[in-house]
Amino acid sequence: MTLVKVYVTYKESILDPQGEAIETAIHGMGHNDINGVRMGKYFEINFTDDAKDIDTEIDTICDKLLANPNMETYRYEIVNAEGAK
Template identity: 65%
Template sequence: MKLVKVYVTLKKSVLDAQGEAIKSAIHSMGYSQVADVHMGKYFELNFADDYADLEKDVDAICDDLLANPNIETYRYEILEAE
């Protein structure tokens, strides 16, 4: 079985308000060395080993459902599921 780990984050040009709020909270805890925090989403998708169009279909799933292409970008890695 193939495990696809998908990471969705805001594009660099989009203000990450949640990331800024988290950074502020971290600084208030005394960790002033933290320069940036970026909030994102994480998904795990499982596919059969013999899935022929895996990368093409993962791209389609990300573009059509998991990420908003106007403000978000995504990356993924394909692993052997344990």
């Protein structure tokens, strides 16, 4: 099994209302040494051992399903088999 970790965040140019709301809440908790919060989605995807071309598959899955290409960008890490469940 191979674990792939995917991180999907808004593009820099896109307003991140959730991130801003969280930053306001954090400041409300008294943490004033924080200057910028961004929120995104995190996925852990397990590939079976017979997966051929994980990079291509992940790109297809992200482009078509996990990330909105107009507003979001993604990056991923392939964790070796030991890191997977």
